[in-house]
Amino acid sequence: MAVKFDRLLYGGDYNPDQWLEYPEILEEDIRLMKKAHINTVTLAMFAWAKLEPEDGVYDFDWLADMIDRLYENGISVILGTPSGARPHWLADRYPEVLQVDEARRRQIFGLRHNACFTSPAYRKKVRDINMELAKRFDHHPAVILWHISNEFGGECHCPLCQQAFRDWLKERYQTIDEVNRRWNTAFWSHTYQSFDQIESPSSIGEGSIQGLALDWRRFTSHQITDFCRAEIQALRDAGAKKPATTNFMYNYPLINYHEMARVLDVVSWDNYPQWHHQKEPVTAMKSAMQHDIMRTLKKEPFLLMESSPSSVNWVPVSRLRKPGIIENASLQAIAHGSESVLYFQIRKNRGGFEKFHGAVIDHYGKEDDRVFQECCQVGDDLEQLSRMDLGRVESQVAVIYDWENRWAVEGSCGPRNENMFYKETVEKSYYAFRKLGLNVDMIDGTQELDCYRIVAAPLLYLFRPGFSEKVRRFVENGGYFILTYWSGVVDENDCCVLGGTPGGLMDVMGLRSTEIDALYEGESNEMVSVDGGKTYTCEHLCQLVKPSTARTLYQYGKDFYAGTPAATENVFGKGKAFYICADAEQAFYDDLYADIAAQAEVKRVFAQPIPEGIAVSVREDAENAYIFIQNYNAQPTAFSPDLEGAEVLLGVMDGEMKPFSTVILRKKK
Numbered sequence: 135m136a137v138k139f140d141r142l143l144y145g146g147d148y149n150p151d152q153w154l155e156y157p158e159i160l161e162e163d164i165r166l167m168k169k170a171h172i173n174t175v176t177l178a179m180f181a182w183a184k185l186e187p188e189d190g191v192y193d194f195d196w197l198a199d200m201i202d203r204l205y206e207n208g209i210s211v212i213l214g215t216p217s218g219a220r221p222h223w224l225a226d227r228y229p230e231v232l233q234v235d236e237a238r239r240r241q242i243f244g245l246r247h248n249a250c251f252t253s254p255a256y257r258k259k260v261r262d263i264n265m266e267l268a269k270r271f272d273h274h275p276a277v278i279l280w281h282i283s284n285e286f287g288g289e290c291h292c293p294l295c296q297q298a299f300r301d302w303l304k305e306r307y308q309t310i311d312e313v314n315r316r317w318n319t320a321f322w323s324h325t326y327q328s329f330d331q332i333e334s335p336s337s338i339g340e341g342s343i344q345g346l347a348l349d350w351r352r353f354t355s356h357q358i359t360d361f362c363r364a365e366i367q368a369l370r371d372a373g374a375k376k377p378a379t380t381n382f383m384y385n386y387p388l389i390n391y392h393e394m395a396r397v398l399d400v401v402s403w404d405n406y407p408q409w410h411h412q413k414e415p416v417t418a419m420k421s422a423m424q425h426d427i428m429r430t431l432k433k434e435p436f437l438l439m440e441s442s443p444s445s446v447n448w449v450p451v452s453r454l455r456k457p458g459i460i461e462n463a464s465l466q467a468i469a470h471g472s473e474s475v476l477y478f479q480i481r482k483n484r485g486g487f488e489k490f491h492g493a494v495i496d497h498y499g500k501e502d503d504r505v506f507q508e509c510c511q512v513g514d515d516l517e518q519l520s521r522m523d524l525g526r527v528e529s530q531v532a533v534i535y536d537w538e539n540r541w542a543v544e545g546s547c548g549p550r551n552e553n554m555f556y557k558e559t560v561e562k563s564y565y566a567f568r569k570l571g572l573n574v575d576m577i578d579g580t581q582e583l584d585c586y587r588i589v590a591a592p593l594l595y596l597f598r599p600g601f602s603e604k605v606r607r608f609v610e611n612g613g614y615f616i617l618t619y620w621s622g623v624v625d626e627n628d629c630c631v632l633g634g635t636p637g638g639l640m641d642v643m644g645l646r647s648t649e650i651d652a653l654y655e656g657e658s659n660e661m662v663s664v665d666g667g668k669t670y671t672c673e674h675l676c677q678l679v680k681p682s683t684a685r686t687l688y689q690y691g692k693d694f695y696a697g698t699p700a701a702t703e704n705v706f707g708k709g710k711a712f713y714i715c716a717d718a719e720q721a722f723y724d725d726l727y728a729d730i731a732a733q734a735e736v737k738r739v740f741a742q743p744i745p746e747g748i749a750v751s752v753r754e755d756a757e758n759a760y761i762f763i764q765n766y767n768a769q770p771t772a773f774s775p776d777l778e779g780a781e782v783l784l785g786v787m788d789g790e791m792k793p794f795s796t797v798i799l800r801k802k803k
């Protein structure tokens with residue numbers, strides 16, 4: 135069941151624990167929050183030292199007082215559990231909580247997000263405090279959601295984690311012989327005689343068994359997920375009823391979020407785009423794809439848990455957000471299915487690592503401040519939108535972005551070891567659909583395909599068990615499937631498919647991949663349409679294929695494989711399968727996907743082309759479509775879509791959109 139709140143949540147992380155000696159500031163903060171239409175704050179994630187100043191001694195009164203005061207002022211609370219950063223005394227007393235790195239060095243106390251996720255002592259201390267927090271606060275009417283820890287991540291190679299890894303492998307494979315077979319350990323004579331010999335990958339140890347590396351990734355992801363599950367269980371065991379989330383990160387590699395999402399009631403995530411580094415429409419597209427990944431994890435509304443209302447402080451160069459960008463970025467989250475816009479943070483810290491990170495309230499502390507004014511504007515927008523039910527995001531097309539594939543394709547040694555550009559390749563498919571104004575689901579290899587008209591699977595080196603059968607049925611039944619180079623190469627243990635690739639799909643694609651050429655940086659080839667009318671460039675990787683039933687759409691223009699297929703299509707059952715042989719430029723994807731969308735009779739919001747830099751996304755309920763049109767160009771952009779029957783809910787629609795501006799329309803379906 136989707137978690138529903140009675141309004142769009144607006145606000146962010148707030149750290150009163152750093153301001154307890156400044157009661158006048160805490161008072162003023164509430165006044166300023168109300169002024170900015172803030173209705174929700176996230177509390178106490180990093181307050182463990184204040185909540186449990188000594189082992190087993192809890193002090194929650196300051197927090198209770200804060201929650202009461204927020205509630206009196208109409209502000210809801212997302213309550214953190216504090217495991218993201220532990221107090222000094224805890225590490226001193228239970229040194230096993232300190233992580234061990236891959237070179238087997240144990241850390242000393244410092245920083246945050248660096249606990250061992252296996253340590254029974256840590257799990258116990260976290261369970262205890264979570265239960266105390268749940269007993270004291272879950273019933274409070276201000277508390278609407280639990281925020282488990284913070285930005286889970288990292289990995290620990292301590293002896294406890296090694297043993298847990300071995301137990302996990304035993305459960306998965308049962309015998310050591312099966313492990314040897316799955317990982318092909320006969321290679322370099324690395325055969326294991328017993329589970330006790332297995333060690334996690336290390337720069338001073340094993341680095342050649344890629345099946346081991348892949349399972350270590352699966353295990354660490356599993357172990358963190360299990361830690362998160364145990365944290366939630368502690369709340370439930372203490373009687374907590376409120377839903378729970380944890381904040382995911384932008385393209386974070388080490389956790390398979392599809393699995394972690396299952397232990398959560400609602401998905402939330404932190405978005406910190408590097409605005410004004412690349413062209414803004416490109417940055418917007420990258421964020422949009424991450425929003426869609428988060429939405430598709432549960433196929434339910436999600437929350438934007440953190441974003442910056444101005445700059446950040448942890449990149450080499452922190453540019454200010456230009457006027458309008460924060461409003462656009464905030465409404466983009468809503469357009470893609472978020473039920474919140476939350477910032478890090480409400481008030482800028484006085485000292486420590488984040489004292490120059492953007493915040494709603496500056497050190498200056500007053501409201502005549504550019505960032506504060508923009509935050510008021512966003513708050514006002516959200517208040518207006520909260521008055522209606524914006525419905526959900528539905529998609530007719532999907533792109534596969536798969537964590538296990540990512541670990542395998544990036545961890546393998548193959549045609550390119552510098553960069554396989556997996557994410558960038560996926561983004562090209564995503565962007566091509568988005569430019570048509572289509573919503574896109576971002577699925578992994580385990581999700582169902584039958585609910586889509588078109589599914590694109592870029593650079594899908596590893597096929598999950600059962601994947602090729604699923605694709606076969608999808609295409610047979612009339613689906614349109616797009617696959618690219620270097621796909622279906624290995625099984626789930628990163629061992630090569632025998633008898634030809636793409637594994638299990640040679641007849642569906644109507645071809646066999648034969649060899650793959652890797653190009654040096656700066657080199658390129660051409661993809662020329664068979665009628666000679668269109669030419670695109672490609673780089674990095676060029677797959678050579680031998681068609682059986684596939685029809686060639688494009689041919690390579692250069693090198694010894696000039697004239698051989700560079701893109702193909704194959705009719706299979708009632709559907710069609712397309713194969714893109716090389717890392718083509720964006721324009722190739724744009725044109726091909728427009729063509730495929732037309733063939734697949736995908737419904738589009740606007741019949742006319744959407745200008746470059748304008749993003750269109752749709753939420754819908756039974757009666758209405760809510761169309762978000764966003765200009766990410768730094769200059770005014772002409773756009774006159776067909777507005778018949780549409781009502782403007784927000785912004786101005788007069789044929790030209792202002793730089794960094796949003797228009798929201800409502801249209802009867």
Ligand code: GLA
Pocket residue numbers: 284285381404406440446447478488491
């Ligand atoms: C992350 C963390 C926050 C804060 C911000 C700063 O998202 O969750 O605690 O450190 O980064 O950008």
Ligand code: ZN
Pocket residue numbers: 233234250251252253290291292293294295
């Ligand atoms: Zn450990």
